Each structure stands twice: as C-alpha cells, then as structure tokens.
Amino acid sequence: MENHSGYIVLARKYRPQRFSDVAGQAVTVQTLQNALRSGRLAHAFLFSGPRGVGKTTLARLLARALNCHKEVTDEPCGACESCREVAEGRSLDVLEIDGASNNKVEEARQLRETVRYAPARDRYRVFIIDEVHMLSVAAFNALLKTLEEPPAHIKFIFATTEIHKIPATILSRCQHYEFHRLSREEITSQIAGVCKQEEMKVEDRALDLIARSAGGSLRDALSSLDQVAARCGNEVKEADARSVLGMIPDERVLGIFEAAASQDLAALLRISREIFEDGCDPARFCEEIMAQARDLLVQKLSPQAGEQGDWVGVAQAEDRQKLAELLTPDQLIRLFQLFFDLEQRLRGASLPQVLLELVCVKLVQLADLRPIEEILGELRGGRSGVTDSRSAGPPPLTAPPAPAPETRETQAPAGVSTDTSAPAPAGDSPVRERFLEALHQKKIHLASFIESARDITPQGSALVISFGPDQRFIHDKAAEDLPLLREAARAALGDEATVRLTLEEKGGDGSAAQAASPGEQRDRLIEQLVKEPIVQSALDIFGGQIVDVQES
C-alpha cells in the first residue's frame, strides 16, 4: 500500500511479519506459539492492552499462522498465497472488521449468519474485530451464542484498548491475553534497530527522549521518530528531538521546585510564561512535575526504595538529592496536589495560562506550610496558635497596615457601630439583622433587595424601611410584598409590629422628608467613612458593614 507520495510511516513499514520480530510481549507470543504447535487452540481470543503495543499485529500474525498453506504453524511462512493475502488485507477467509464502524446489533446478526458458511479456500474463517469495545450491548449479546459454540472452522480474534468496556459474558467466552507496555529499554532497542535499517544517525540521548515520550507504546515511539526524521533529516541531535517532540526542558521542571522553595514568584511566572511561549502542553508539564515530586518524596521517605533505579522524574541523582533537601514531605504532597488539581482544571480551560499562574502564586505560599503536628503541639502547649498569623496556612491576603487595636481606637471617636455579622445570640443581634434573617427565610431575593435599603430602623412598634431617591424600583417591589415584610417584622420586633415604607424624593423635598434630613447627613458621614483606608481594612477583616453613624 503506497501513499500518494510513496511514503509509508515507519510504524506501518516496520510492523512485524514474524512472531520472532514482535517486541515486548514475550509471554503472549510464547503462549500462542505453544498453542499453535500443540494444536490446542481456543476458538476466541481477546487481546487487550494500551495503544501501540502489538495487538493488531499479533492478531494478523495469528490469523496467518492458522491459515498458512504449509500447516498450522508457530511461524507462518509469509510466502504462501494465504500469508500474502492476509498481509495485503485481501484474504477471503480472514476478515478484519472495524468494531467502531460496525457496532450495531444488525451488523452482529449479519456476522452470525456468515459464520455458518465454510471457509472459501483455507482452513479457518478468522474474524478479527478491532476496537471491539465500541460494539453496542445488543451487538455483544447477539454474539454470545456464536461465541460460546462456534462451528469448528471459525476463529474470533478481538482487540481492544479498553477492556473494562467488554461485558463479563464475552470475557468468559474468550481466551484473554493482556498486552503490556514496553519498557524504555525495549523501545530504545527497537527504534535503534529501525534507525539502523533506515540509515539514520540519531544521538543516544535523542533515542532516550523518544523512548521516554512514548509512554510504553512502540507505535508512539515510531511516530515520534518519523516526526523527528521528517524535520531533521537523517541526523538527529538531542536538541532537535526535544524541540520537535515538545518535551519540556528539564531545567523548567526542576526550576519549579527551586523557585517554590525560595518563594521566588518572578521565577515561577517566568517558567510559566516560557511553557506557553514554547507551545508545550501544560498538561504534560503537570505530569512531569508530579512524577518529579513523587521521586523526591521517595528519595526523602525511603531512599532505599529508589535504589533499584525506579525513578520516573527527569532529575538525575545529584539534582534529586539537592531538591529533596529543599522541601518537606508535606510541602511536596501539597505541591503534588496543586498540580494534580491543575491538570484536571486544564481540560477545556479557556485561559490555561491564568490557571498555571494561580498555582504559581499558591506555590509561593508553600514555604509557609507547617506540619500539623507542630501547630497541634503549640495548641497543647497553651499558645493560642490559631490567632498566630504564622500558623494560618497561607499568609493573609489582607492588607498589612490594619492591626486590630488601632481600629478599635478609631471606632470610638467616630462612633461607628460595626455589625460584625458573626453568629451572635439571637437576642443581642440588632433588629435589622433579625428582620433580614426572617425575611431571608421567607423569600430570598426579596431579602437581598431589602438589604440594600438606605435604612431599616424601628420607631416604636413600627419598622421603618427607607429607600433613597434612586431606589424607587426596590421600594415598589417591597410594597408588593408588604404582608411578607410584616411577618418578618413581627418575628424581629414582636407580634404588634407594623411596617412603614418611605421613599425619599429627588432633591430631598416632598412627603418623605421626615426621614430625609437626618438620613442625608448620615449618608454624608458614611460617604466619608467609606473612603477611610483604616475603616475599610477593619470592615474587610472582620466582615462588617456600616449600619449607622453617630456623631459624638
């Protein structure tokens, strides 16, 4: 099969044509070959495993071995008519079916019908169903009977990357082979072999990078090699491979740990920017960081465990030891969680860079993380650790120049009564709060409207709610719900309470003037206070709001 340009991708060109060429699946290959030799063949095989590790390849090899004109053999000849036809995908007796495109029950029924007919020429009729996990439930069920007791001339080979989607009833009728990811060494040696045949010169470090980025899949590795070769020609250097594959430079991964430890926000943001400017996949960056964090934790907690060379991160031994010194296990776990969380959020994010920057800010606060035991110890020791600002996890985001005592001093002369809205006993809370609380339970959005009224004060047995000139709309809304307001007022003031609504007219004259003139004056005072930084800080910190002002 030639493409328009005569170019066949390496993964296809080097698809193994003999059992002995298959890399990495030694146990499966051995078992299949034994079965072929001894003639103890199952009628249905299920191959499962990650992408690009040899499922389809072995399915085709098995089909060839079953139908080879020499005999049923543990190594098909590759030369006879049947072997050649299977290789070219035009055998009448070996049918490859794409499970994803033929997944309906009608197609399964059709398949069931054709199973009855004898092979056209060869020993068996072999059905290879790829991506079999995409069959519908009904289609699977339609196959059950056939799969349990097929005619002697029928063999099924199923291949899938998602074994968990295969019904148990199907699983129990098949001989199941699990395919494994290839080790980095196996991949390296395979692609090195391909390079030799293709007469490509690829640096060892570049091979290593390709193998690492493949995640155990030989096809991924060969696709990468294709990519690198297409762009660099037949001599490939480490740096080329790195840039083509979009691998994140090691120093950026390591830099995150260093900058987090030294609380260097500028450095963290620089790394974040570089990741995006270089078009690296931020999700992959997260994975690299998590792998490295895992290594550092292993290094710290159990250096022996890592002695077998079971490292997944990018850091070499020396860097690893150095970095492990910088952060505590708790900090490493927190860092891991931050990036784990980030990776989830990145899926479908509109502005991923902002999310990474947010994590950078959180990383700066990492160094303030203290072991919980330490804080507990302080508490037991009688120190009021909770109010100690150092123990409050992340440093407070609040403006520093606002120590509590000062605010108390300024409160007295100005006579501001702040409502701290902290849970206080019901009897003590001001009428306004109790009223709003009661109203909140009755009709939530009415309460939020009324909350913005200029004033809510009791006058005798009446609750006066006054609205400013720009609040006519809210006033009218409130008037519609007067019965509800009355109920809430009774809950706050007692059973005799009534409600009076007043609306201040523009210019301050008019019928509602009775509430206006003291109100106006008070508004002016509030206006001044709102601009006072110290008042702002006090109210922000304690979560209060200005309810009333009294001149002293």
Next chain:
Amino acid sequence: MSWADLPCDPRVARELSACLRSNRLSPSLLLCGPPGTGKRAVAVAVAQALLCLGTEPPCGNCKHCRRVASGQHPDFKVWEADGREVRVEQARALRAATRLRPFEGRVQVHLVPEAERMNEEASNALLRTLEEPSPHAVLILLTIAPSLLLPTIRSRCQSFRFRPLPARMVQERLEKDGGVPAEEARWRARLARGSLARARSLPADEIELAHDVARTLESMLEQRIRGRLAASIVDAAERWSSETPAERPLERLLEVCRDALLAHHGAPVDSLLYPELGPRLGRMAGRLAGTLPAGIQRLEAALGDLRRPMKGNLLIEESLSTLMHRP
C-alpha cells in the same frame, strides 16, 4: 504564495514545507496549538500544496489553489462539527469518502477543524482510517487541546505544535502590515495571547473596559461595607451582560483579577496585562481577603460555562459573589 508569509509559528511552516519537499509527510496529520495561531491557514496551505498543479506548489494562483482557498475544491473536504460535536455519522462518511478515488487531483484532503469535538464513537470510527489510510487520502486534524483527544488518535498521527506568536512579532505585523499606530499596536499585541487574528479583532475600547472593571470592583468593595453588595453585583452583571457575548467582560474580569493577584504578590510589572492599573489592583487584592484565587478559578470555569446555554448575567453575578464573598 510563500510559507514564510503565513501568520503562524515560522518553525512549523518551515518543518511542514520541508516534509512536503522531501516526501516524508504522513497522511495523518495533527496540528495542535492555541486558538488563532494559524492552524487553519496552514492546513489550507498543505491542501493546496498537495492539489496544486503548478511547478512550485502551492502557487496560490492556479485554479486548484484558488478553489481550495474558497472551499470549493471537490478533493478538499472540511468536516465542521455538527452542533457541538463531530458525530459518528460524519466520521463514517469521511471514512467512506476516503475509499473513493479523487475527482481531479492526485489525492483528496480531509480537514477536521475541531478534532477535540469528535465524540467517543466518532474518534473510534476514525482510528483505522488514521492508521492505514487509503493510498490517496490525507487527513488533517486541528485541535486547540490535544489532551482531549483519545491517546489512540494521537499515537496514529504526525503532530505539529503551533507556538503562540511572540508579542513582538504581533506588534511588528500590526505596525507594518496593518498601519496600526505604535502605542495601539503595543497593547493589542500584549492582549493578543499570541494570535495575530485576535490582536486585529480586539475592540478599540478593550483597555477602557478593563479600567471600567477595575473601577467597578473598587466601588463594589465600598458597597460591601455599606451592606449594599448584592445590589451592586446585580447592577454590574446587568450592565456587563447587556453586551453579548458575555465572554468579553468575563475575560476582562479574569485578567484584572489575575493582575491584581500577581501585583499583590509583587510580580514584576512586565508580567501584568494592564501595567498602568498595577498599584491600584495590588491594593484592591489586599482588600479581597483571600477570595481572589477562588474568584479566579470561578471566572475561568464561568468562561467554559458560557459555551453551554447559560445566562451571561447569572454567570457574572455568581463569579462576582464568589470573588466578593467574605469568609
């Protein structure tokens, strides 16, 4: 037409043209990169290169090139998402189409512009076509989020990564090609997120909107201590969502909050999107008492929610409440 003129990462253009020249282009291509980095323009150029009959393809002038550019070439087919998804029926139709011979050219080119929108069934139905395409078909998938594709899809494609354009390059292009004044070109490039298309299409009052956002947040903080937070949130959401889509004000809000957070933590000025607002925003962050991170996350998620049929003003209200909520 020349590859160097394409508004994209010059490295990708170089690599692709080299692959085309040396006949090492895989028939299954995956072009990944953020929005507006030239993926589509490059895909069209590849299709032209494959279908052009001139001496130096793509010439850009011949009948074939022109028809590809206008989307009317019978051997160039674009598979846009049907609604929110690329459906399995489309994937099967694509597969069936690749079995036919090309009408006029040597090959047929199939373009899936939003590959991440292929649903699970559609993705699976394309796997075999991608792995062993018919000898005269080329598939080009574009995506802004390769991590949303099935790993089995990614592993079958030759992929090219489009980097965002450097701000400097965007600024230069705006000044030289578009005749934009230097000052304006600078802020457009800064807010362009590496996309020339975005830099050009930003409304003239973008900066003004950011100032408005900052002012409104400040006044909201005032209203908060007066006990009138709810009304001021409703007001702001009403005002901002009156313009559609609500994406624009949400994005400005997110950017301003991001600047505020960074400024508060002493980030260098050149990392800010609105450096002139920096000190003000830093003070504001101080008053927001730790709700900024949560607010930023909510705003980001709200931008995603906009893609679903949700009311803009409700999303803005909810995000602002998260931002202003006092613990």
